[in-house]
Amino acid sequence: MTWSAQVWHVLRKDLVTKWPGILFFAGMLLVSMTDVVSAVETPWAAFSSIALPGAFAGIIIGGIAPDLPARSDVFWATQPLRPDAVATAKLLYLLLIVLIGITSTVVALRFFHVETATVITAVGARLWLVLCFTIPVAHLATIFSDRLDPNGGKARLVMLTLVLLVVVVVMTGRAEPVMQVIRAIPTALYVLAFLGGVALFVRTYQLRERSALVSGATIVCSSLMLASMLASTTPDRYAPGAAAAPVTVDSASAALTAVHDSSTGSMRITLDHADVEAGMVYRLAAGTLTMVMRDGSRTAMQVENRWMPVRMRGPRPALRIALAGEVSTAREPRERTVFDEIRFVRGFDRLRQDSVARLILDWTLETHQLHEVSRFPLLDTLPRRDKGAEVQCISGAAKVDGSGPEIQVNVRWLPLVLPTSWWRRTEDMGRIVFALRDGSSATLIPLEVRSFHGGKGTADQFGRRVSSAGYTLRVDSTVGATSSTDSARIDRAPVLPSGRRLDTASVARSQLIVSLPRLRSARRFHAEFEMPQAD
Amino acid sequence: MLPFDVTLGTGESPYRQVVYAATKAILSGVMTPGDAFPSVRELSQALKINPNTAQKVVAELVRDGLLAVHPGIGTIVTAAPDGGSADRERLLDAGVEQLVVEARRLGLAQNDLQHAIGARWIALFGAHGVAPTDPHVTTPTPERGRR
Amino acid sequence: MNAIEVQDVFYRYRRTVDALHGITMEVKVGAIHGLIGPNGAGKSTLLQCCAGLRYATTGRVLVSGHDARRVDPISTHALGYLSEAIKLPPKMTLAQVERFIAPLHPRWDAALAASLRASFGLDASRRCGSLSRGEHMKAAMLCALAPRPTLLLMDEPFTGMDVLVKDEIVRGLLAGALDSGTTILIASHDLVELETIIDHVAILSRGRLLVSGAMEALRERYRRVTVVAGAAAIGAPVAEASWMGVERAGRRLSFMADATHGSLRADAMQQRFPDAELITMEEPSLRELFATLARDADRHTALEKSA
Numbered sequence: 008m009t010w011s012a013q014v015w016h017v018l019r020k021d022l023v024t025k026w027p028g029i030l031f032f033a034g035m036l037l038v039s040m041t042d043v044v045s046a047v048e049t050p051w052a053a054f055s056s057i058a059l060p061g062a063f064a065g066i067i068i069g070g071i072a073p074d075l076p077a078r079s080d081v082f083w084a085t086q087p088l089r090p091d092a093v094a095t096a097k098l099l100y101l102l103l104i105v106l107i108g109i110t111s112t113v114v115a116l117r118f119f120h121v122e123t124a125t126v127i128t129a130v131g132a133r134l135w136l137v138l139c140f141t142i143p144v145a146h147l148a149t150i151f152s153d154r155l156d157p158n159g160g161k162a163r164l165v166m167l168t169l170v171l172l173v174v175v176v177v178m179t180g181r182a183e184p185v186m187q188v189i190r191a192i193p194t195a196l197y198v199l200a201f202l203g204g205v206a207l208f209v210r211t212y213q214l215r216e217r218s219a220l221v222s223g224a225t226i227v228c229s230s231l232m233l234a235s236m237l238a239s240t241t242p243d244r245y246a247p248g249a250a251a252a253p254v255t256v257d258s259a260s261a262a263l264t265a266v267h268d269s270s271t272g273s274m275r276i277t278l279d280h281a282d283v284e285a286g287m288v289y290r291l292a293a294g295t296l297t298m299v300m301r302d303g304s305r306t307a308m309q310v311e312n313r314w315m316p317v318r319m320r321g322p323r324p325a326l327r328i329a330l331a332g333e334v335s336t337a338r339e340p341r342e343r344t345v346f347d348e349i350r351f352v353r354g355f356d357r358l359r360q361d362s363v364a365r366l367i368l369d370w371t372l373e374t375h376q377l378h379e380v381s382r383f384p385l386l387d388t389l390p391r392r393d394k395g396a397e398v399q400c401i402s403g404a405a406k407v408d409g410s411g412p413e414i415q416v417n418v419r420w421l422p423l424v425l426p427t428s429w430w431r432r433t434e435d436m437g438r439i440v441f442a443l444r445d446g447s448s449a450t451l452i453p454l455e456v457r458s459f460h461g462g463k464g465t466a467d468q469f470g471r472r473v474s475s476a477g478y479t480l481r482v483d484s485t486v487g488a489t490s491s492t493d494s495a496r497i498d499r500a501p502v503l504p505s506g507r508r509l510d511t512a513s514v515a516r517s518q519l520i521v522s523l524p525r526l527r528s529a530r531r532f533h534a535e536f537e538m539p540q541a542d
Numbered sequence: 543m544l545p546f547d548v549t550l551g552t553g554e555s556p557y558r559q560v561v562y563a564a565t566k567a568i569l570s571g572v573m574t575p576g577d578a579f580p581s582v583r584e585l586s587q588a589l590k591i592n593p594n595t596a597q598k599v600v601a602e603l604v605r606d607g608l609l610a611v612h613p614g615i616g617t618i619v620t621a622a623p624d625g626g627s628a629d630r631e632r633l634l635d636a637g638v639e640q641l642v643v644e645a646r647r648l649g650l651a652q653n654d655l656q657h658a659i660g661a662r663w664i665a666l667f668g669a670h671g672v673a674p675t676d677p678h679v680t681t682p683t684p685e686r687g688r689r
Numbered sequence: 690m691n692a693i694e695v696q697d698v699f700y701r702y703r704r705t706v707d708a709l710h711g712i713t714m715e716v717k718v719g720a721i722h723g724l725i726g727p728n729g730a731g732k733s734t735l736l737q738c739c740a741g742l743r744y745a746t747t748g749r750v751l752v753s754g755h756d757a758r759r760v761d762p763i764s765t766h767a768l769g770y771l772s773e774a775i776k777l778p779p780k781m782t783l784a785q786v787e788r789f790i791a792p793l794h795p796r797w798d799a800a801l802a803a804s805l806r807a808s809f810g811l812d813a814s815r816r817c818g819s820l821s822r823g824e825h826m827k828a829a830m831l832c833a834l835a836p837r838p839t840l841l842l843m844d845e846p847f848t849g850m851d852v853l854v855k856d857e858i859v860r861g862l863l864a865g866a867l868d869s870g871t872t873i874l875i876a877s878h879d880l881v882e883l884e885t886i887i888d889h890v891a892i893l894s895r896g897r898l899l900v901s902g903a904m905e906a907l908r909e910r911y912r913r914v915t916v917v918a919g920a921a922a923i924g925a926p927v928a929e930a931s932w933m934g935v936e937r938a939g940r941r942l943s944f945m946a947d948a949t950h951g952s953l954r955a956d957a958m959q960q961r962f963p964d965a966e967l968i969t970m971e972e973p974s975l976r977e978l979f980a981t982l983a984r985d986a987d988r989h990t991a992l993e994k995s996a
Contacts, residue, residue: 008793020789024780082777082829084742085770087793552974555908556885586863590856591885592721593867647967 010092017088017096022103029104033111278370278532287374292529294370301364366536373529544580544588546572556591560599562633568608568619569630579609579617690754691715692840692872693739698748700734700896708734709745710896716874716889721866723883724876725979726893732876733772735893736844739874740770752840767796769833769871772844773826779818783811783828787835794836801868802835809857823854830858834865841865843875847882855882862886884975894983895990908972910948914958917941917967926962934981940966945973945981 008016022029083093296308546567550556567573580588585596600617603609610620645655693716700709709731716722724732737743738750741757750757752768777786783806791797806813809827811820820828826846833841841862847855859882865871877883883890891901900907918926918940926942934945946953951961958968973981 013793016789016792023785024778082775085740085768085775086790550885552881552884552976553972555905555972557905583864583867586867587860589885590859590863590882592888593863594719594721594888643967643969 010089013089013092014096014099017093018099018103021096021100029107032104033107278534287376290373290375292371292373293531294368297367297369299365299367364537368534368536369531371529371531544584545577548589550589550591556589557595557598557602560585560589560591560595561602564599564603565606565608566633568603569633573619575619575621577619579603579619581616690718691751692718692720692753693874694749694751695735695739696749696751698735698738698745698750700731700738700743701746707896709738712748712893712896712898714891714898714901716872718872719866719870720889721862721873721875721887722889722891723887723975724874724891724893725878725880725883725975726876727895727983728878729895730893731896732893733844736770736772736842736874736876740768740842742770767794767836767838767840769836769838769841770844771826771829771833771842771846773846773848774844775829777817777820777825777829777832780816782814782816783820783831784813786817786828786832787813790832790836796837798835798837801837802831805831805834805861809861823850826850827854827857827861830861834861834871837865837869838871839869841871841873841875843873843877845877846875847877847879855879859886880974880976880979890975892979892982894986897986899982899986904975907978911973911978912946912948912953912970913943913973913977914946915941915943915967915969915971916962916965918962919964919966926965933985934977945978946970 298306298308300306546563548560548563550559564579573579579600582593582596582600585591585599586593589596600609600611604611604617608620609617611617642655645658650658695712695714698709698712699707701707712731712735724735726732734743738745739752739757741752744758777783781789787802791799791802809824809831811824811828811831817825817828830846833843843862846858850858862873862875863886866873875883875887887904889901889903890907892899913934916926932944933947934943936943951957953970955968955970958970959965962968
């Protein structure tokens, strides 16, 4: 038999004999999607997130371990199978499992109006992690045990699930120093270790006995493989102060305006950024305002992170950020001041007393690209339930505030769709951008949105719902098990580019587009202002 | 099932035991000339002996003139050669030796032994018993029922 | 060229324990070669070294002229290996296993497989895990014989089998030897089954080879001699220290004589024991030969240790 014929031969044997386990795994994936369907957090979510990798690992170990030639009683070792062909078939088997997992998840998620491209990447990454985790574990298990009891499949599964439980528990937030050490190791070393681990995996199939050298080397490589895929899930998060990515935004000018505005008691700083792109979303982050007093002392205040959609004003898109703030009436300025775009708060004595000599402003502007994640058809029909996207369209029926119909969309998110890693805390997830697409038009109508905070934060329920004639669109969004709410409203019927207003007919053609911003670059800026002398 | 009796015991090479049993069967008329002799395969399977051994058995019997190989037909028992009595006596060798040794152990002289043999012969087959040259006499075990 | 050549092979566990100590032997093509020895003698280890499942620490094992250490010796040598520890994949049926391994062997004989299945009485649609011990051994044997290997290594195929199964196994391998000219090396405790089928034997004890050669030659070489001393003697004749298997009771002396140490002819014996009343010499059975040689080897080892 030729080499490739042997590879296919072994692979086919594995698939034919292991199909119940694979089917079980695929079914488990489908079942684990139920946490999306039900509003209440079911035990399924917790169970599937742990048992699923266990099942995954079980079929992997069940596929690999019995055929290892480094055990003298194994049947296959006495057959004329080339060891490297067997090893290749095993690797392909693993790859196939990952693909089956991805397909199964994609099929399940098609019901949830999730963009396939995003899902594939995320699911693939997730399954790949488990795969990377399982190869070294399977390898280690076979090195240490001469005889893996063929009836111990269940025992293996339980054992591995427990191991993974421990790992997950340890890794979710309680191992920060370890993670830092792991992250400090250069990526190149991980890649090498990974390749080395795979090579040793193949080599084991060529060796009839395990020598101490091979065992030791395999343990080292396996550990590095383990560490590598833990570290590689670091999203490209921007950390304040870290080196910035390539710049796409240039030339910012900052102007200090309206200081000592006695009527409003506020100070306003305007930041102008040119060369912004229309499709991008920008975020002001890590802003710090330092007030240097005339007596030489310094006070630093933090600027709250803000999202700034680009507005089309004039021929070129521009970004104007206006920071207005207040200093409290207390003698000492507060440590933390909210610079709010909209609010003007009264009264700051210090400034009036002319005590501030200079203002130093440092800020970082992040450029985010929107990735379309999901789209929902808005149908002007009777209430319809889509799995995961509850679309109720009340048209002509109970109107809110006597004005236009209200569309309510309830979206539940799968944690894996969002750029968080599996076992990490749900951190600041940024924002979800909602937009309307009218029929086949490529133009998106952005809806006013507010950022929301996942995990511990609660959403601001700020704002009133002002409806007037036309449509009110309210979108409530929750994220997986850690839910928070977001609202996207359009208060007034948006004007479509063609000049028409959004009405029943056009709503029927419309889709609600949901996008997630992804960090592309960030740049720090610095500006200093001399305070004008008081008169 | 083989056309002749053989029970393999330990302590002697199977080859010799089978040769002995086959020779005895042919010479005593259990297998007549023209009968088909078992093939090497049949011998090997029935007796659970090495096919090489079975091969040697057949070769030895052919060499002794007791079997003949006819291409296309198989191995056939041939007519007993004229010098049959010498072969037969050879078959009795072991038994004779055992008897002689036993007699000596008991302290008997050669005459006593010969006398005992003669008496036993008459008792079993009668004074006018069947002529010793008749090759078709078989010797069943405990002859009591023969009256 | 011999089917197997073992050249001064040592197999060392953990630096102090020698499973095999300086084994040199050969297995001729077409022979049915028995490998006997007490538990722990190293039979399994030797077989595994021949099969390429273990690598000898020093020395060489040549199978059909090729080194057994090659990465996949099995594909080049058409080697069949059967062991009581082999487990057919429990979830696969026999039919599935056959379907899988048949294309891997260029000389797989489907007709032979079918006839073996019939004569072994195996149901090919049953999972291998549900087969009884005897059925499992027969199934494994089918998988080893159907490819018509040139060399068949069998490690304790009779252990725990009932008489009927043993019969079938023996008949199966004898048919294989006849039809394919397969060389068979079979290790077993079951000397009764072995004695009639083997034409060569190697006796192992504590990792050392005591004797290896053709059965015929061994039968010629050893005799169990029983000497009854004359009435005038007091007690049995004196035995020499170098004799094997010496037993003395009353006026009888019994020992195993080795032709290489002295003639086995009647006259030589009579010269040796002039006052004997009776001297009998018998060919030993394989069982007796093995027991005597093994005990003698142990005795020598003990003597060496105490010396």
